Amino acid sequence: MLVFLVTSFTFITLLCKSLSLQPLPSWAAEFILLPLWFWKDFSFLSSVRGQKKALSALVPLRMFQRRKTTCSSSEGAEMEPEMSVLDLPDLVLECILERLSPEGLCNMASVCSSLRERCLSDSLWERHLRQKWGGVIGPAAHREWQWHIAASNDSSFFDQTKQQSFIVSYLTRLLWPLSGMARSNSSKGDRKRNSPPVGSVMSWYLALESGRFWFPAQVFNRENGHVGFMLSCYDADVSYDPRNDTFQARYPPHGRRAGAIEKGVTWDRLRAPPVDTSPHYLHISLCLNELLPGDHIEIQWRRNKEFPYGWWYGVVGHLETCDRNEIYCRCHESDTVVLEFNQYSPGSRWRTKTISRAEHREEGNEGDGFYGGIRKLDSNREISAWRQHWPADMLE
Template sequence: MAEQLLDRLPDELLRATIGLLGASGSDIAAVACVSRRLSGLVEDRLWGALVVARLPRLAGLLDASTTAPDWWAARSWRERLAGLVSGLPFQAQVYNRELENEQEDFLLSSYDATCSLAPASARALLSGDATQPMRFTARFLCMGQMQAVVESEVPQERLRLAPLGSNPFGVFGGGITSSAGLCVGEEVEVQWKGRRAHPFGWWFGTVQRARGNRITLVFRQYPSSSVWHRVKAPIKPGKEAVVNGDCSFGYVGGLRRLTAAEREEWRRHGAPHPPAPEQLQALEAAEDEWSDDEELDLDAEMAAEMEDEMDELADMHAAGAADMQAAGAEEDALPAPGAPPAQPIALQLGQADESAVMLAGGGGGPEAALPAAEPPQ
C-alpha cells in the first residue's frame, strides 16, 4: 500500500524528500530497495556522501591518483560504491608493512600492494553500521621466491599513493639523486630492497652525511646497537647499488626529499621527532668517513665482484624460467646480517575523524540497487 502511494507522487517531490536523508547509509539503502523507480531517484551525491563519510582518506587518494582503476575513474559515486563493496582492487602503498606481525622489521616503511575493501567493512558500509571500522585487505608483491604476504585489517590511515614516478622494480628518478642541498639531520625517503629479485620499498631515514652520491643514512627507528641503524647508501645513476658494500645488506635505489606534509605523515605512523641540536651534533660526531680515495660507490670493486659472481650463477641456470628462479633462490640463501633486537611495534595510529558524518545503524544494504561490478582480475 505504501509503495503504491509513493508511486502516485511526482518525481520532483520524491527527489526532494530523498534529499533530506543526508549521508545515512541505512536510510538510503532502504529507499533504494523499495522499488526501481525510487532507486533511480536517489541522487548520485547521496551515494557520494555515503562513501566520503566513511572512507574520506581513500576517496581523496583515488581522486588524486593518476592511475586510479577503471571502476573508479570517471564513474558515478553509485558505480564506485558498487566496486568497493564488490571487492574490486586498487593499487596503493601501505605504511609499516605487516604491522600485525611484530616479528617483521618493516617499521617506518611503505610498500606497494593490491588493496580491496574487507568484506566485513563492505557489509557495514551498506548497512550503515557506524560501529564497524573501515578496514582493507592488502596483498603485497612477492619477495623473490617467498609466497606473497596478505595482510588483513589494514585501516585506511595506513594507505598512501606511491610517490609520483615511483616503481617497485625500478630505480626512482633514474638514480640521479644529487646531494646538493641535503644537510645533516634532513629526513628523506630512500628505496631499499633485501635481494635483487625483491621489489623496492620506501624507508624513512635521516641524512648523516652527503657528499656527491655517497650518502650515509641513520634509521633512528632502530636502536644504535642495530646493524640497520646506520648504513652507507651510494646512489648510482640509473641502477641500484650495494648497501655498505655488502650484498647481504641489500640494495639501494633512489632517494627523495620530503615536503613538510610528508614528514608529518610519517610522524603519524611513528617516526621520531626531528633531531634536536644536540642530536645533530651527535650525528656529526659519529660520522664514519668515506675516504677521498674511494670511488663514488662504496667498496665498488668488491660489490662488483659479488654481483659478477651472482650473474655467473644465474647464467649457469639460464636454460629456462625455472632455472632462473633457482638462481634467485641461491641469492635468497645468502646470509643476512643479524636482525635488530626484537622490539614490539606499538604505534599510535591516527583514528578516523569522529566528526565525520556517521552512518546510522539499521536495515539491509542496497545491493539490489547498485550496478553489478566486475570481479577482480
C-alpha cells in the first residue's frame, strides 16, 4: 500500500508540472455568454445533410455584433477578420430562418436590426400562420382582421402590459423593443415604433395567439351537443385561450334566446366556414344534379325563421322504389333526392328528408324546421371531421 501511494503521488506531481494553464481564446468569453435558448433553435441543423458546414461556421462566430477586429501576433502579422452569421449566403440564412419556430424567430430578431428585418418577413410568418391556424381561419376571419386594422390608427392593440399569451409576453420582453431600448423606463412611443407593423402577417399571428382577437369560425356540436345540436356545425365568433390551448365560442342570439358563450372548445371542434354565406341567408346549392346514393352532404337547417342556419351532416339515400342494386339503380335520374340522417333512429321524423333537384329552395315548417342549401362533401378530411363527432347512441 505504501509503495502504491508513493508511486501515485510521484505520478501526479510530474503530471502537474508538465501541464501549464493556457488562457482561453479571445472568442470564448463571448461564446459562453450566448444564451442557451439561441443555440437550441439551431439543433435541427445537426441532422440536416448539407448544413453541417453552416453549423460549424455558426458556433464560434460572434452573433451579437458584426465587427471586424484585427490584432497583431508576436511576429506582427495581422489576423483575418472574424465572420458573422450575416456573412452566410442568403439562401443558407433563409433556410435557417424557415426552420425556426415563432419563438426562435423572436430570438433571432433580437440579434441585430438586419436580422430583425428578415425575421419580420411575411413569407416566414405565413408558414406558421398556415400550419397552426389554417384549419380554423378563412376568408371571413381575414376580412374581420382587415376591418380591425383599418379601424385602428395605432398599435395600441399590442401595447397591453398584461399579455395573455406566452408568445406575446415573449415578444414584448425580448423583441419589442430591441436590446438597447428594452429598458423599464422606455417610453410608450418607443414601444409603439418598435412593435410589429399592424398590417403584417406577424401581427395577425400575434393577435390570434394572444386571444384578444375574435374571429368568425364554425363549431361542431354546439354547446357540446346540448339540446339537440349533435352532429351539427354552427357559426360563432371565437377567440383562443392560450392558458389551456382551447377556444371560447360566442354564439349569436337564437330566436328570443340571448347569445350563448361556450368555453373549452377544443381544436377538433372548430373549422373555417367552408362557404362564404351568412348563417341568416340561404346557401345556393350547385351540386343537386350530381348527387348520387352514398354521397356525403351537409345541409342548412334552422328551427324557425328567426334562427340562423346551422349545417347538419347526412348522406344521399335510395328511393323507396329502388332495390339498391348498383347495376339497376336509377335514383340519380329521378327529380327527387332522398337525404338520410343515420344518426337518428329508424322511424324518427328526422331520419329522412326528400327534396327536389329542380326546384329546391328552403323547405319545411314550424314543426319540423326548415331545410336550406346543400353542400356535397368531396374531401375525406371533411367527412372524417364529421364522423369523429358521431354520437355514442342513436338520437331519437
